[in-house]
């Protein structure tokens with residue numbers, strides 16, 4: 417009997433719970449408080465699944481697999497409580513955007529997932545838009561997970577070089593999250609004169625920082641990411657856009673802040689990042 421917990425009953429955590437619950441009955445979705453939330457596929461708005469959430473302060477079971485699906489600013493509070501939920505062999509999956517947070521989790525089997533699950537939580541309701549994929553570094557532990565979840569909707573994809581996948585998603589997040597958050601506009605901001613050039617400059621600096629860390633991208637990566645942005649509907653918001661609009665803390669530490677620190681470590685000239693990073697930080701004051 418495999419015991420599983422998912423901390424963070426939001427868009428990502430709720431989708432993982434929804435995908436695993438039919439197969440794994442010993443699964444607990446853990447949130448700030450005990451409550452029920454609903455989950456709907458955007459393609460089937462009339463079909464609701466009820467998910468039960470257990471309050472984190474009432475949950476003290478040691479689990480074999482723990483997903484952490486809270487946003488980066490909320491991670492500290494979870495790390496403090498981790499000893500209540502994990503044993504020596506627990507596999508921890510950090511299902512977050514950005515990177516740089518793993519060293520903060522003192523445990524043997526902890527893996528950064530690159531999350532391709534798109535959804536949104538509004539009050540007690542999750543709407544899932546698309547994708548059910550977590551990309552993880554190939555290892556004996558993650559292979560075990562892939563096997564365990566093979567008959568579920570959750571797609572565990574294993575790669576030989578997780579850094580390449582982490583940095584690619586980081587680059588995709590870097591420019592669009594920055595311009596939508598700072599302008600407080602959805603993807604329509606890309607139509608404002610100069611914004612696409614700003615995105616390209618941020619991406620060029622991101623690619624340079626990645627290279628300094630030994631993560632090399634092909635030459636077309638910037639135009640590839642700009643093409644992804646151009647495919648976004650005007651009304652689409654990013655997570656940093658929604659967080660800033662709702663007055664929530666931003667995940668700067670794992671995206672722009674992480675890149676800023678790495679650029680400084682390598683003494684790289686990153687004038688665009690050096691401009692937008694403090695402006696983002698200032699939004700939080």
Ligand SMILES: NC(=O)c1ccc[n+]([C@@H]2O[C@H](COP(=O)([O-])OP(=O)(O)OC[C@H]3O[C@@H](n4cnc5c(N)ncnc54)[C@H](OP(=O)(O)O)[C@@H]3O)[C@@H](O)[C@H]2O)c1
Nearest residue numbers: 424425426427428447448485490493512513531534535537
């Ligand atoms: N949503 C997406 O489409 C998407 C896509 C790719 C990656 N991601 C990444 O995945 C991560 C999770 O994002 P998300 O969209 O699922 O966030 P979310 O909808 O805000 O969900 C996070 C959940 O964690 C809960 N939480 C916060 N602090 C907690 C605590 N101390 N104890 C228990 N629960 C706590 C939150 O409760 P409160 O609401 O009460 O704070 C919320 O229900 C982020 O890093 C995000 O960038 C998201």
